[in-house]
Amino acid sequence: MVIISLDDIDTISSKIRSVRMMLGISQARLAKEANVSQSTIARLEKECRKLNPSYSMVYSIVNALNRISSGEQTIDQVGVKDLMHDRLIFVKPTDSIKKAIMIMKENDYSQIPVMENGKVLGTVYQKDLIGFASNPTKANIKVKEVMGLPLPEIDENAKVGMIKSVLESWGAAIVKRKDKAVGIVTIYDLFKASKI
Numbered sequence: 001m002v003i004i005s006l007d008d009i010d011t012i013s014s015k016i017r018s019v020r021m022m023l024g025i026s027q028a029r030l031a032k033e034a035n036v037s038q039s040t041i042a043r044l045e046k047e048c049r050k051l052n053p054s055y056s057m058v059y060s061i062v063n064a065l066n067r068i069s070s071g072e073q074t075i076d077q078v079g080v081k082d083l084m085h086d087r088l089i090f091v092k093p094t095d096s097i098k099k100a101i102m103i104m105k106e107n108d109y110s111q112i113p114v115m116e117n118g119k120v121l122g123t124v125y126q127k128d129l130i131g132f133a134s135n136p137t138k139a140n141i142k143v144k145e146v147m148g149l150p151l152p153e154i155d156e157n158a159k160v161g162m163i164k165s166v167l168e169s170w171g172a173a174i175v176k177r178k179d180k181a182v183g184i185v186t187i188y189d190l191f192k193a194s195k196i
Helices: 010-022 026-032 038-044 055-072 097-107 126-133 158-171 186-195
Strands: 111-116 121-127 153-155 173-177 180-186
Touching: 010 038, 010 055, 026 038, 026 055, 038 055, 038 121, 097 111, 097 121, 111 180, 121 126, 158 173, 158 180, 158 186, 180 186
Parallel strands: 153 173
Antiparallel strands: 111 121, 173 180
């Protein structure tokens, strides 16, 4: 484990550089693992005080050094199939909004795919149903009348690092094996799987 005190800003620069060199990794690799730019690592190693980094940035870099030194797999290297929910819960386009709300509440979902005959047709989002939840006269409106675009589809063999931006934008993605939807992965799954 790498031990770098975050209290002494004057020695952080040299310590990060010496640990990185000891591990034999490039600034680019450390930057990727810490989710910062390579130029940030270079400036930080040159003179930490001038850069005035946030605690979270330094913590992220030190945490990356710890993962690398311990040989631990980073979240980016984890396979989507290891995080996904293989029980794909969905609604049909002809289901009522009331049914969609009930399923979302029971499963604590913020979105749910709309599917028919194994094909993803759209998505119903919690935020879109708020108005309907308090209006019983609209409870029987069909899901197809309020659904949004379908969630993106990703291959089960993809690595998390390849799909992070998709999950950050959409909140979830349908996981496919060949042409069949076999599960769902959400941004919350990434959050739960992170080691911090």
